[in-house]
Amino acid sequence: MKPLDQANENRMMLTRRHFFGRTASGVGMAALASLIGSEAKAETGDLGPSEPTGVLKAYHTPPKAKRVIYLFQSGAPSQQELFDHKPLLQENEGKELADYVEMNQRVTGMTAGQKSFPLAGSRFKFTRCGQSGMELGSELLPHISTLADDMCLIRSMQTEAINHDPAMTFFQSGHQLPGRPSFGSWLHYGLGTINQNLPTFITMVSRGTGRPNCQPLYDRLWGSGFLPSTYAGVKLMSVGDPVLYLSNPDGLDPKARRRMLDDLARLNQKKLDEFGDPEIHTRIQQYELAYRMQTSVPELTDFSDEPQHVLDAYGPNVMKRGTYAYNCLLARRLAERDVRFVQLFHMGWDQHFTLQRQLPGQCQDTDQPTAALVNDLKQRGLLEDTLVVWGGEFGRTSYCQGTLNADTYGRDHHPRCFSLWMTGAGIKRGVTYGKTDDVCYNVVENPVHVHDLHATMLHLLGIDHERLTYRFQGRYFRLTDVHGHVVQDILS
Numbered sequence: 339m340k341p342l343d344q345a346n347e348n349r350m351m352l353t354r355r356h357f358f359g360r361t362a363s364g365v366g367m368a369a370l371a372s373l374i375g376s377e378a379k380a381e382t383g384d385l386g387p388s389e390p391t392g393v394l395k396a397y398h399t400p401p402k403a404k405r406v407i408y409l410f411q412s413g414a415p416s417q418q419e420l421f422d423h424k425p426l427l428q429e430n431e432g433k434e435l436a437d438y439v440e441m442n443q444r445v446t447g448m449t450a451g452q453k454s455f456p457l458a459g460s461r462f463k464f465t466r467c468g469q470s471g472m473e474l475g476s477e478l479l480p481h482i483s484t485l486a487d488d489m490c491l492i493r494s495m496q497t498e499a500i501n502h503d504p505a506m507t508f509f510q511s512g513h514q515l516p517g518r519p520s521f522g523s524w525l526h527y528g529l530g531t532i533n534q535n536l537p538t539f540i541t542m543v544s545r546g547t548g549r550p551n552c553q554p555l556y557d558r559l560w561g562s563g564f565l566p567s568t569y570a571g572v573k574l575m576s577v578g579d580p581v582l583y584l585s586n587p588d589g590l591d592p593k594a595r596r597r598m599l600d601d602l603a604r605l606n607q608k609k610l611d612e613f614g615d616p617e618i619h620t621r622i623q624q625y626e627l628a629y630r631m632q633t634s635v636p637e638l639t640d641f642s643d644e645p646q647h648v649l650d651a652y653g654p655n656v657m658k659r660g661t662y663a664y665n666c667l668l669a670r671r672l673a674e675r676d677v678r679f680v681q682l683f684h685m686g687w688d689q690h691f692t693l694q695r696q697l698p699g700q701c702q703d704t705d706q707p708t709a710a711l712v713n714d715l716k717q718r719g720l721l722e723d724t725l726v727v728w729g730g731e732f733g734r735t736s737y738c739q740g741t742l743n744a745d746t747y748g749r750d751h752h753p754r755c756f757s758l759w760m761t762g763a764g765i766k767r768g769v770t771y772g773k774t775d776d777v778c779y780n781v782v783e784n785p786v787h788v789h790d791l792h793a794t795m796l797h798l799l800g801i802d803h804e805r806l807t808y809r810f811q812g813r814y815f816r817l818t819d820v821h822g823h824v825v826q827d828i829l830s
Contacts, residue, residue: 394528394801401800402764402830404532404723406525407669407680407715409708412506413552413687414756416734416749418778419460419697420475421757422493426776427736428459435737439779444500448690448739449750455737457777458747461694470768478701481709487768488712488721489761490828494772494781497732497753497788502553502688505731505753510559512792512817519563519808521792522679524817525799526569528806532676535634537572537627539679540672542665544576546686548700555683564810568620571681574668576660580635592632638671651710666707670714673724687730690739691748712761721762725798729758736778755781758791764798766830789822797824 418424426438435441435455449455463477468486476483499505504514511518519527522539531538541560545551560571574580586595603622610618641649641657644667655661662684669680684704689696708728715721733756734749755774761767773783793803796817803822807814 393806394530397800398802398805399797399800401798402723403725403762403795403798405673405676405678405680406522406725406727406795406799407673407711408521408682409666409704409711409726409728410506410509410681410683411687411704411728411730412555412683412685413502413546413549413689414505414730414732414734414751415687415700416689416693416697417493417755417757418458418734418736418749419462419693420479420701421491421759422774422778423460423464423473423475424736424776424778427457427778430457431459432456432742435777435779438777439775443752443754443779446500446751449735449737452739456742457736458738458742458749461747462697468768470770472768472770478698479705481705485709485712485761488716489759490765490767490769490771491757491759492771492786492828493755493757493774494783494785495729495733495756495758495788495791496781496785497756499732500751500753502731502751503556505751506553506555506559508788509731511563512789512819516558517563518815519565519569519817520560520571521795521817522560522571522681523562523565523569524796524806525679525801527565527808528801529678529799532678533634535627535630536638536672536675536677537631538677539569539571539681540574540677541571541681541683542574542576542668543683544660544662544665544685544703546662546684546700546703548686548696548703549688550686552686552688555685559683560681564815565808566616566620568623571679580639581631586632595632634675638675639668641667648714651706651714653706653710656707662703663707663710666711667714670711670718670720673715673720674718689734689748690750692746693748694746715762724762725760725765725795726762727758727760727795730756732756733778752778754779760828764829766828769828771825771828784827786825787821789818790825792818793822794825794828798829 418427433456435457441455462475464473465476466472467474467476467483470487472486472491474483474486497505497508499508499514507516508514510520526538539560543555557573560573562570572581575582579585606618606622649656652663652667655663656667658664662682665682669682672680686700712721712726715724732751732753735752739748739750755778771784772781772786774780775782796803796806803816803818807816
């Protein structure tokens, strides 16, 4: 049998849409039009079709924020040590949690077998900070505590997942199962890009000193899900090229690279005209962006133009690639260059047994750089149109995991109530919102669900969360699914 040549093989490997598109009959063309209109088109209320520059013809509401910097603390920081002081835990340490509340919540498999659930008080000091008098864990967060009058502290966050991976996936995509677009991808899809020489959505990962090898982070957390892959986040690497394959191979000069990309673009355009596959359009765009990034990224990551007092503000690790401090300064430089969504993931907050030893190091990683970032944005006038968010995927239990003793203690996962703070564009400052009970078990005032947080963030960016949708597999999807409301009380 004569082997098929590549061209004939490609013709035989047609999808259903390609088959209808190449059918000469009017029924085939009508079917193609129907498929494109129902499956590949953005459905956004009165918003336009999906385009590389964003689908919004106009903002739904006047935007307060132009961009977002999300400081995601992976592993779940303990609110009892940092943001939600509970004196009753100290006063009644060792007593059973069941003496104070009805224990009707899920527990993880790590503590389900415990016969005792003793209350564990914090070993660290809280103080009232700023003119607002916000009570914060100033011993562990001396620099962030100075931001009290700039931040809105939400003590009544709630989520649904009790384990790390589904909880992190939920925070990024509004759903516990993988496969949905992440927040940054929705934002890129809706609003498009501002800087043509850098990705619209950039993410960076650092490892903390608390538990540096705890929960893994997967690239799907900043993926585009069922949206075209052009909307996926781009990860800046901590070693080698900041972006994979950014440098030309040895022996290939820029002029040769340009000629190669021009020829490749013509070939890809022929296939795009033939098949209409949006991923081919993505490939063309990404090649061109990569070429422009060969100039823009080295300039971005060159800190030689930063004054010494700015470098000093971010702390001693600011020049060490891959650290949280380095990534915070890079986030400010990205904000200056109008990158819409910058997300920093800092690993290591999962303190189950040795919280008293691990948590101080974790806070030392993040405290000074976080405060420096906010102050830097503020001094440059960028905080007025930049939304900054700091928080993890859930909270920690008020009972001790394992044996409670004077030397050390730990806390398990607790999704029912935890803390998160925001500052910047459109956010009330010096405000504490929501309240938990005396043992930090339940929210007793103004609960804020993850869907509510997403709805509020989109609102600040000028988007109605109910109207930014995408039709996929026969139904309309949105970031907040069928839930979520804007938390008006925290908006300025």
